[in-house]
Amino acid sequence: MRLAALFSGGKDSTLALHRAVELGYDVEVLVNIAPERADSMLYHVPNTQWTALQAEAMGLPIIRLGAGSDEEAALLGALREAARTYGVEGIVTGAVRSTFQATRFQKAARRLGLWCFNPLWLMDQRAVLRETLERGFQYIITAVAAYPLGEDLLGRPVDWGVAKTLMGLGEYINPAGEGGEYETFVLYAPLFKRRLKVVEADRRYNRETYTGEYVIRRVVLEEPT
Amino acid sequence: MTGERVTIVAMPVQRLHMDEFVRPLVDIVAGLGLAPRIVHYAEGLEDVEPPIILSGTGIMDYAYLDRLDVFKPLTGLGPVLGICAGAQVLALLSGGTLIDGELIGTFYVEVTRVNPLLPLGRARAYFLATKLVVPGGNVEPLAYVGESVAAFRAGSEAYGVMFHPEVYNEDAIVRFLNLSKGRS
Numbered sequence: 001m002r003l004a005a006l007f008s009g010g011k012d013s014t015l016a017l018h019r020a021v022e023l024g025y026d027v028e029v030l031v032n033i034a035p036e037r038a039d040s041m042l043y044h045v046p047n048t049q050w051t052a053l054q055a056e057a058m059g060l061p062i063i064r065l066g067a068g069s070d071e072e073a074a075l076l077g078a079l080r081e082a083a084r085t086y087g088v089e090g091i092v093t094g095a096v097r098s099t100f101q102a103t104r105f106q107k108a109a110r111r112l113g114l115w116c117f118n119p120l121w122l123m124d125q126r127a128v129l130r131e132t133l134e135r136g137f138q139y140i141i142t143a144v145a146a147y148p149l150g151e152d153l154l155g156r157p158v159d160w161g162v163a164k165t166l167m168g169l170g171e172y173i174n175p176a177g178e179g180g181e182y183e184t185f186v187l188y189a190p191l192f193k194r195r196l197k198v199v200e201a202d203r204r205y206n207r208e209t210y211t212g213e214y215v216i217r218r219v220v221l222e223e224p225t
Numbered sequence: 226m227t228g229e230r231v232t233i234v235a236m237p238v239q240r241l242h243m244d245e246f247v248r249p250l251v252d253i254v255a256g257l258g259l260a261p262r263i264v265h266y267a268e269g270l271e272d273v274e275p276p277i278i279l280s281g282t283g284i285m286d287y288a289y290l291d292r293l294d295v296f297k298p299l300t301g302l303g304p305v306l307g308i309c310a311g312a313q314v315l316a317l318l319s320g321g322t323l324i325d326g327e328l329i330g331t332f333y334v335e336v337t338r339v340n341p342l343l344p345l346g347r348a349r350a351y352f353l354a355t356k357l358v359v360p361g362g363n364v365e366p367l368a369y370v371g372e373s374v375a376a377f378r379a380g381s382e383a384y385g386v387m388f389h390p391e392v393y394n395e396d397a398i399v400r401f402l403n404l405s406k407g408r409s
Contacts, residue, residue: 001239090285092240099351099392103330106284106353110329115285117241122249122391155229 002026002117005089009051010184011132012094019119020092028086031078031101046142047216057192092116096178116168125176129163138188142214151205154214194221232273235265236282236310240388245279249391253340270271276405279311293399304405305383312385334375336368342397350388
């Protein structure tokens with residue numbers, strides 16, 4: 001079956017995409033919606049412009065649309081284009097626990113007569129973290145939005161040590177950041193033919209609200225080592 | 226009920242739906258210390274043992290409706306819980322019918338009849354259904370979402386829930402499994 005992958009550039013959508021390919025589904029195109037609102041509940045926010053480079057690294061085309069004032073209409077428009085241009089019959093998403101997201105993805109897919117797959121659905125969030133690292137994903141934290149996540153995490157690669165720290169904060173956050181407590185950006189994963197390297201970035205952090213962003217200014221593709 | 230076997234009948238026709246609709250049930254059952262056994266309905270259900278949970282599946286997947294004969298051995302076998310697609314099958318086997326409709330997302334259900342799975346009153350539930358159950362035959366409604374049946378009993382030991390209890394209503398699954406405690 002030909003699929004479009006809803007792709008934020010973060011670890012969850014990348015993992016869902018890998019699961020689909022592994023089971024023999026043909027992911028023909030990535031779809032990324034760039035939200036207008038910084039507090040979007042539907043889409044991943046920071047650094048979405050670099051999803052085009054991630055797509056290039058995977059050798060896949062990408063449809064990128066600005067969400068404008070109506071995020072759901074943008075999703076419908078992008079999926080319609082994916083169906084028309086790439087003949088996709090379904091979508092795969094990285095939704096883990098958010099019924100808000102899942103409901104909108106399911107409704108958009110149904111409206112267009114597409115199958116909707118959420119292979120990480122209700123997955124234990126510690127298991128999500130573990131699986132990404134076991135598969136060799138390399139990703140960094142690009143936003144934090146919850147106590148006690150500090151500025152030191154911004155831009156930090158998620159390795160087993162960071163993952164252990166996040167898993168240990170279960171009292172305060174969803175360990176995989178499903179509630180938007182933190183966002184990630186994937187630099188390399190097994191489906192990437194080349195690796196992304198961040199060359200220039202800015203950190204912004206507000207100590208009063210425990211919120212911050214790692215804004216990537218320049219990133220390049222390099223051969224994997 | 227530690228260690229008892231629980232049969233989970235997988236309804237998805239697509240492999241990529243297995244982790245979405247079957248794995249969460251396996252996790253719940255295993256988390257209770259029970260032994261989940263997954264059987265896909267296409268393999269045949271002649272040899273399955275209760276308690277049995279029929280999973281849901283994706284909203285484009287209606288293949289199970291063409292294979293109702295496969296599910297007939299479940300009738301009168303013991304405690305069976307059908308979830309969404311599984312509930313549709315139980316309803317059809319018990320004299321109910323289906324109509325096209327759409328319940329996608331979180332809704333409040335009103336439990337109107339005393340039953341062992343769901344406490345009376347209002348409860349939040351997550352739906353992913355495009356075919357809804359119309360009572361008939363042995364289908365006795367237990368809960369509603371608006372005018373639609375949200376949960377029902379079909380005979381003495383079969384229950385159907387049109388929502389996905391693995392999302393907000395895990396207790397209903399636990400209570401169902403308690404029904405068969407000590408039966409074996």
